[in-house]
Amino acid sequence: MIEFFSQVKSRLLGKTRLPTRAKMQTWAISIYTGDSPYSVCPSNGIDNPVLTGASVSDVSGLYVADPFMIRQSGRWHMFFEVLNSQSGKGEIGLASSEDTRQWHYQRIVLRESFHLSYPYVFEWNNEYYMVPESYQVNSVRIYKATDFPLKWAYLGDLLVGDVFEDSSLFRFKQRWWLLTDLAKPPYWAGTLRLFFASDLLGPWIEHPSSPIVDGDPHIARPAGRVVVLNDKVIRFTQDCCPVYGTQVRAFEFTELTPTAFHEQAISGPPVLQGSGKGWNESGMHHIDPHLLENGKWMACVDGWYWKS
Numbered sequence: 001m002i003e004f005f006s007q008v009k010s011r012l013l014g015k016t017r018l019p020t021r022a023k024m025q026t027w028a029i030s031i032y033t034g035d036s037p038y039s040v041c042p043s044n045g046i047d048n049p050v051l052t053g054a055s056v057s058d059v060s061g062l063y064v065a066d067p068f069m070i071r072q073s074g075r076w077h078m079f080f081e082v083l084n085s086q087s088g089k090g091e092i093g094l095a096s097s098e099d100t101r102q103w104h105y106q107r108i109v110l111r112e113s114f115h116l117s118y119p120y121v122f123e124w125n126n127e128y129y130m131v132p133e134s135y136q137v138n139s140v141r142i143y144k145a146t147d148f149p150l151k152w153a154y155l156g157d158l159l160v161g162d163v164f165e166d167s168s169l170f171r172f173k174q175r176w177w178l179l180t181d182l183a184k185p186p187y188w189a190g191t192l193r194l195f196f197a198s199d200l201l202g203p204w205i206e207h208p209s210s211p212i213v214d215g216d217p218h219i220a221r222p223a224g225r226v227v228v229l230n231d232k233v234i235r236f237t238q239d240c241c242p243v244y245g246t247q248v249r250a251f252e253f254t255e256l257t258p259t260a261f262h263e264q265a266i267s268g269p270p271v272l273q274g275s276g277k278g279w280n281e282s283g284m285h286h287i288d289p290h291l292l293e294n295g296k297w298m299a300c301v302d303g304w305y306w307k308s
Contacts, residue, residue, distance in 0.1 A: 027065035037289035081117035190217035245285035
């Protein structure tokens with residue numbers, strides 16, 4: 001445990017999210033709904049948060065965060081980081097739901113000898129893939145489901161040789177694209193790199209405009225699933241100042257080709273921010289929005305408060 005808190009203290013603004021022995025950021029997961037992917041709020045029909053550290057039954061979970069969900073055969077499956085208090089590392093947990101209101105924790109579905117978080121899960125050609133954050137091994141790793149949603153196998157590395165955090169993939173105009181934050185000290189520097197590839201497994205090429213954000217911790221670090229809606233691409237970004245996990249903002253790509261890039265901030269208030277009380281009193285930092293059959297949007301989000 002002493003080693004655990006030593007590691008925690010050394011990464012003030014990293015994924016471990018535990019600033020001191022005296023208090024820690026305690027994260028939970030909720031479901032929001034709304035009219036657009038960047039305009040969601042709590043729903044009266046859902047008792048938030050839907051998942052907390054206490055929901056985890058197979059390990060001692062300090063908290064849950066970074067949720068991504070996917071629907072299969074009418075059932076929703078949510079993957080998220082579980083911070084295991086015994087190992088001091090993040091592991092990937094699974095919860096499932098028939099109605100998105102009641103979520104039932106299943107088990108840890110992926111663990112490694114190093115920290116895992118941000119389990120970016122997606123479907124492609126009737127197969128399911130996951131790209132969890134694995135910054136401790138200086139790579140962006142991809143896994144494929146061998147028995148969805150419970151079993152996953154490591155396929156390989158998409159990128160190697162740097163401290164990649166919160167890598168986010170999406171497909172747009174017949175290409176794969178990848179956004180990733182660099183977590184080299186100082187963690188608050190704010191560097192967002194952009195890559196593209198013709199094939200999911202690469203080779204991946206860095207865009208000539210990359211880094212597309214350099215030196216701005218308010219808008220660099222990815223904050224969840226990139227939304228591709230017709231010809232519109234929306235990325236969500238964490239605001240890491242004045243503390244990690246302050247709020248979430250949205251940007252729209254107005255130009256994206258292998259040779260050109262431009263984006264603009266979506267006007268209005270932050271997409272997500274702390275409520276001043278309860279499970280998300282102090283801040284929020286993640287969103288995974290999904291378009292429903294009725295034209296409305298549903299998103300899994302996370303938030304935090306200080307716990308002594």
